[in-house]
Amino acid sequence: MYMKKVKCERLNDQGQGIGYIDNKIIFIPEFLPGDEALVRITKDKKNYMEGVIIDYITLSKDRVKTVCPYLNCGCPLKALNYQKQLEFKQEKLQNIMRKFAGLTDVVTDIIPSKEISYYRNKITLKVKNGIGYYKNGTNDFLPIDGCALAETRINEIIKVLNTLDLSNAKEITIKAMDEVMIIIKGKIDINKLQKYADSIYMDGKLVYGKAFITDSIDDLKFKVGKDSFFQVNNSMISVLYKTAISLATKKGTALDLFCGTGTISLFLSKYFDKVIGIDINEDAIECALENRKINNINNVDFICGDANTLCQDLKADVIFVDPPRSGLSKDGINNILNIKPKEIIYISCDPITLARDLNILKEKYIVEKIIPVDLFPNTYHVENIAVLNLC
Template identity: 35%
Template sequence: MQEKIRKNRESIPIQKNQEYIVEIIDQGMDGEGIAKIEQFTIFVPNVLIGEKVKILIVKVLPTHAFAKAIEIIVPSPHRVKEDCSSYPRCGGCNLRHMDYETTLDFKQNKVENILQKTFGKEKIKVQKTIGMGNPYYYRNKAQYPVGQDKNGELIWGVFAERTHTIIPIRDCKIQDEQSEQIAYAIYQFLKSKKITAYDETKQIGYVRHIVIKIGKNTQEIMCIIVVNGKELPYQQELVDMLVQRFSHIKTIIQNCNTKNTNVILGTENHILHGDGYIFDILGDYTFKISPMSFYQVNPVQAELLYNLAIEKAELTKEDIVFDLYCGIGTIGIFAAKYVKKVYGIEIIEQAIADAKENAKINQIHNIEFFAGDVEKILYKKLLEKNIFPDVVIVDPPRRGLDNHTVQNLLAIEPRKIVYISCNPATFARDIQVLTEKYEIGEVQPVDMFPFTSHVECVAVLELKNYQ
């Protein structure tokens, strides 16, 4: 064994801390460049296919290595000047060195490659990614960690990629600009009052995160201050300052999170100002958004995605539709006017409370919502009561569908399944199982998260031999 490891090591054609000149021949799932030296794979972030690059090897593993680019010798015509001072350290974007059109091609290729690995070559057609006219400042939700630097000074910003090191962020190109202004004002206030940040290792101190949600089409702002406990010194002064300086702030919430966890929000909220929620408008509809409810972070593309999903579903007035993983009921509410009845299921109780109110606000009477885990309550609340769908829309989190739900879908055989996914890997896994009874139509990627390597896609699965 020892001998085998030694031999393997000897056959590795590169060494740590050595420089090499390579050509970038491919791209990985997160947009990182791939080079080969004597067939040995090296991953190099922030480089583009076709570039000739001087690299420094930073880590060598038995099967591949990681390097950083120290000089771009021959740049790609698709390289653009990076427009953010926190890039690439910040984990928010990873494609800011690429022109926008190329990022869209990259996302289409990414989905194609994943599907090819599962289904073989050219079995499923992947359309060109639908991009944004203006792919800047698109996000409606920002989450800024607050901490102390090594001198004990209060800092705020974003986590450097794959770490909990806070780095400063200024003029982020994907967030609504107001988020940063509000977070900076809170930071200055905390600093002036010497209010401490939460220390992850010692688990002491007050403020953990500042979370800002903005209704892009109403300009209503929710500000959430995540605190390690119920107490926040100078709380009223902070609220007064924010409301006075930022007239769009409709509600301020103190969220208590005392757990030693990476999850940003705790389960307990205290309303410090306003009603505890904001509204946004998507298409013809108004949506109430609470602190714990999921709401798509890019409303321009969300509206496009919902309309696309509904168009692809070819709904009829006789259809019963299930909207699984429905959040605050957005897709179901968009679909309701085309069908007989919609049933939505979502695990977060507060989101279901919002969904029910959203149906009322928008005067949608043919929709019903249930709070609970799709895996557990799809059968109990609907199937057991002989309520069966003609069309099922699923929009699960990144982990995709659980096996039980996939089996339920195969058993009840809806005419169509519209699968909306934010993770092509779990999407491919799930639709492969569903091919037992379904034909997969073309897959449409949508650029929900410009300049990041993430991609949303939607596909319609049609029941084979449907009469």
């Protein structure tokens, strides 16, 4: 394929640069607004092209030096100065809400992350020819010797893993909270890993240390299992939860749908007479029940099952929902509308499914505001908190 000089006009929602060649749109990774580069066309379709940079000609004034040496990893925004990253995320959310939910003037200023690098408490690495990631949106494997998103202890473990025979392993997840857990799909000689971990699982079986690890958020302690969800940006977990909780003005009974290990429920226990958390993951509910005990809290109940359907028999003044990226099911939305809570606080890491669900909920609720919270610097992802009041 041929090469062309292209100027980056703006970013798409996935953080790829957008340029034009003879009025046809082209998507280019590692390309920031203001950059000009010599680009090799890798795909030429009827309505769009894709390309890769051969050489930069002019660099954007918004570029910064990156700590990550890799190109096309999971951090398309890492070379963009942080203030511009925040503007990109806020505008993206505004556009999605206008386009898919007909909502304007509801997105507030974004809350920045306290840490921009080395903030993740969990990463999952693929094992192929070494350990690494798939390059953004492709099946191309990128072997790594460190990750500038992952916290220091994870980087130490990556270095050790790179000295081991990984030929019988497929995937390795590392969680570094107050304690460290390594979860291996496949087989590895774990002798050299033990001094870095409190818990090691291999093919689903505990082979070293504790079954659960712990993390602390403010004055609360949490047990976290190998399969349970936990927010990944430790510096921002308490900011996210406290912001969400401060937005609820009503008191009484709260539901925490998709409660994971019970984090939001236990934070809520101080402000509500009664809290009920529901999650489908048994490992997470086992942790939630234990977390209630460790923190000596007795006004919170947990139920294991599908939150979309199990909530239908419950009553609540305020409902907190924090579903996976797929958002709420139709049943879930109908059941919430039937419960008629005075307020809904909807936490979401996927603005598209959030907009889809708000578009239905807004028939009975006023979407007062949506606060973006940057839990994922250098990536195109953003967490959002929507506040809905009964009409």
